[in-house]
Amino acid sequence: MTRVLVLNSGSSSVKYRLFDGRRTLARGLVERIGEDGGDAADHAAALRRIMESVDLDGLAVVGHRVVHGGTEFDSATLIDDDVAAVIERLIPLAPLHNPAALSGITVARKLLPEVAQVAVFDTAFHRTIEPAGITYAMDAALAERWGVRRYGMHGTSHAYVSRRTAALLGLAPEAANIITLHLGNGASACAVRGGRSVATSMGMAPQQGLVMGTRSGDIDPTVIFHLHRAAGMPVDEIEHSLTRAAGLLGLTGDNDMRAVQRRRQQGDPAAGLAFDVYCRRIKEYVGAYLAVLGRADAIAFTAGVGENSPEVRAAALSGLDGLGIAVDRHRNEQIAPNERGEQVVSPDGSPTAICVVPTDEELEIAQQSVAALGAGQSAR
Ligand SMILES: Nc1ncnc2c1ncn2[C@@H]1O[C@H](COP(=O)(O)OP(=O)(O)O)[C@@H](O)[C@H]1O
Ligand SMILES: CC(=O)OP(=O)(O)O
Numbered sequence: 001m002t003r004v005l006v007l008n009s010g011s012s013s014v015k016y017r018l019f020d021g022r023r024t025l026a027r028g029l030v031e032r033i034g035e036d037g038g039d040a041a042d043h044a045a046a047l048r049r050i051m052e053s054v055d056l057d058g059l060a061v062v063g064h065r066v067v068h069g070g071t072e073f074d075s076a077t078l079i080d081d082d083v084a085a086v087i088e089r090l091i092p093l094a095p096l097h098n099p100a101a102l103s104g105i106t107v108a109r110k111l112l113p114e115v116a117q118v119a120v121f122d123t124a125f126h127r128t129i130e131p132a133g134i135t136y137a138m139d140a141a142l143a144e145r146w147g148v149r150r151y152g153m154h155g156t157s158h159a160y161v162s163r164r165t166a167a168l169l170g171l172a173p174e175a176a177n178i179i180t181l182h183l184g185n186g187a188s189a190c191a192v193r194g195g196r197s198v199a200t201s202m203g204m205a206p207q208q209g210l211v212m213g214t215r216s217g218d219i220d221p222t223v224i225f226h227l228h229r230a231a232g233m234p235v236d237e238i239e240h241s242l243t244r245a246a247g248l249l250g251l252t253g254d255n256d257m258r259a260v261q262r263r264r265q266q267g268d269p270a271a272g273l274a275f276d277v278y279c280r281r282i283k284e285y286v287g288a289y290l291a292v293l294g295r296a297d298a299i300a301f302t303a304g305v306g307e308n309s310p311e312v313r314a315a316a317l318s319g320l321d322g323l324g325i326a327v328d329r330h331r332n333e334q335i336a337p338n339e340r341g342e343q344v345v346s347p348d349g350s351p352t353a354i355c356v357v358p359t360d361e362e363l364e365i366a367q368q369s370v371a372a373l374g375a376g377q378s379a380r
C-alpha cells in the first residue's frame with residue numbers, strides 16, 4: 001500500500017490526513033491560525049507542528065491542495081521549482097488560499113526533500129468548461145493580458161461528489177447530468193455532464209457566486225467603484241470587507257451557519273434575512289444549471305452546510321415541484337444514510353434525485369497524488 005500525506009491548507013486552518021491506501025492512519029486540524037488564542041502563529045508553524053506529530057516513515061508522496069492553478073494546470077502535477085513559482089505568481093487570483101498552500105509546499109519540501117510532492121488544483125476539474133462559460137464580456141485584450149476569466153474552484157470536491165452521486169444512484173457517470181452544491185465556508189455550485197464540469201459559480205477568484213461564510217458571492221462591480229468614490233474606502237479595505245467581513249458574517253455578525261439558524265429560530269430578523277439570501281442564491285444557480293444541462297438526474301448537497309442542514313436543503317429547493325424537484329421532509333432529516341453518510345432525500349420516482357453526499361477532498365487528493373506520482377515515474 002502507498003503511504004500518502006495530504007495537506008489541505010485553508011485561509012485560516014490546515015487539515016491533514018495520513019493514508020495507507022484508502023485507510024486513514026492519522027488525521028487532524030490546526031485552526032484559527034494567526035488569531036489570538038489560535039492553534040498556531042502562522043501557517044509555517046502549523047505545518048511544522050503537523051510534521052512533528054505524524055509518522056512520516058515510508059511516505060511515498062505528499063499531496064497538497066492548491067486552490068488556484070490558473071490556466072497552467074489541468075491535472076495533479078509533481079511539484080518542482082517551476083510549479084511552485086507558478087503557484088506563487090497566482091497569489092493575486094486567490095489571496096486567501098494560495099499563500100497557505102505555498103507555505104505547506106515550502107515546509108514539506110524542506111523537511112522531506114526526498115519525498116515527491118504533488119499539487120492538486122481546485123481549478124483543474126473546471127478546465128473542461130467551454131469558452132462561453134468562462135469568458136467575461138469585457139475588453140478582450142485587457143482580460144487576456146491579465147488572466148481575467150472564470151476559473152472555478154472546489155473542483156476536487158465537485159469531481160468526487162458527482163462521481164459518488166452517480167454511483168449512489170446506479171447511473172453510468174458518462175451518461176449522468178448532476179448539479180453539485182458545495183456549501184462549506186466557501187461555497188460553489190457546479191453543473192456536471194458525463195463526469196465533466198460544464199459550469200461553475202466561482203469565478204476568477206473564490207469570490208463569485210453563492211453566499212459564503214465571510215464572502216459576498218455575486219455582487220455588482222459598481223459596488224466597489226461606489227465604495228471607493230463615495231465612501232472614500234481604499235481598494236484593500238473594500239477587498240477585506242467583501243472577502244472577510246461579508247456573506248453570513250456581514251449580514252448577521254456570525255459566519256457559522258449553525259449560529260445563523262439558531263438565531264433565525266429565535267426570530268432574529270437579520271438571521272432570517274441572511275438565511276433567505278443564502279438559500280435564494282442557491283436556488284437561482286440551480287435554475288441556471290438546469291437550463292445549462294437541459295435536464296438533471298440529480299442535485300447533490302455537500303460540505304459542512306450541505307451535509308448537515310436539512311433547513312438549507314429544503315429552503316433552497318422549495319417551490320420547484322413543477323420542475324420535478326422535491327425534498328422528502330422525512331428523508332431530508334437523513335434518517336437512513338449508507339455507511340458513507342450518503343442518502344437520497346427526494347421521494348421515490350422523482351425525475352431529479354436530491355442527494356446528500358459527504359465530500360472527501362483529502363481522499364480525492366490522495367488518489368490523484370498517487371496517480372500523478374505514477375504518471376511522473378513512467379514519464380521518466
Ligand atoms: N449541523 C449544521 N447545520 C448547519 N451548518 C453546519 C452544521 N455543521 C456545520 N455547519 C456549517 O458548515 C460550515 C463549514 O463547512 P466546512 O465544509 O467544514 O468548511 P471548510 O472545509 O470550507 O472550512 C460552517 O458554516 C458551519 O456552520
Ligand atoms: C476555494 C474555497 O473557497 O475554498 P474553501 O471553501 O476551503 O475556503
Ligand SMILES: [Mg+2]
Pocket residue numbers: 184185186
Ligand atoms: Mg473547504
